[in-house]
Amino acid sequence: MDQDETKTEESNVIDVEVVDAVVEPEVAIDGSTPDASATFLNLEELIKNHIESAGKLRDEIKANREMYDDSFGNNPTYRENDEKVKEVTKAKLSVKKQIGSQPSVALISQKLKDLRFDLNENNQTLSELLKDFREQTGATQIETRDGKVMEIVSTM
Numbered sequence: 001m002d003q004d005e006t007k008t009e010e011s012n013v014i015d016v017e018v019v020d021a022v023v024e025p026e027v028a029i030d031g032s033t034p035d036a037s038a039t040f041l042n043l044e045e046l047i048k049n050h051i052e053s054a055g056k057l058r059d060e061i062k063a064n065r066e067m068y069d070d071s072f073g074n075n076p077t078y079r080e081n082d083e084k085v086k087e088v089t090k091a092k093l094s095v096k097k098q099i100g101s102q103p104s105v106a107l108i109s110q111k112l113k114d115l116r117f118d119l120n121e122n123n124q125t126l127s128e129l130l131k132d133f134r135e136q137t138g139a140t141q142i143e144t145r146d147g148k149v150m151e152i153v154s155t156m
Contacts, residue, residue, distance in 0.1 A: 072078045099105055134140065134152050143149050 072082075100109060130142070130152050131154070133142065134154075140152050141149050142152060
């Protein structure tokens with residue numbers, strides 16, 4: 001291993017502090033559990049710990065992502081090929097725009113937009129109907145005309 005490789009490996013090392021937090025349930029002298037406010041404070045502390053931990057993980061991910069991306073950006077072969085891809089993509093988009101401007105293709109494109117809009121409207125109505133069906137019947141499944149049983153799932 002030469003000096004440049006050692007330097008690169010050393011620069012990729014990140015100091016991380018590992019914290020193990022085990023929260024033991026508190027028990028009063030008489031053997032009872034703490035009151036609701038103490039439980040709430042413990043819960044709040046756990047939430048704050050997790051928020052802080054998530055922030056540290058995001059920072060570490062960002063630093064590692066930058067090192068990863070730099071590995072490609074610093075490689076001349078990769079950069080050269082990336083430029084070629086950009087040129088080909090630009091040419092492809094130009095041809096796609098020309099084809100898309102033809103009247104027959106533009107008509108099909110508009111038809112697709114209309115169909116997608118109709119499908120979205122249909123799905124929204126179906127969602128409301130299924131919500132009403134579940135509220136009125138308490139059922140969590142419905143059988144389609146072709147005999148397929150579908151589960152009604154609430155997404156909110």
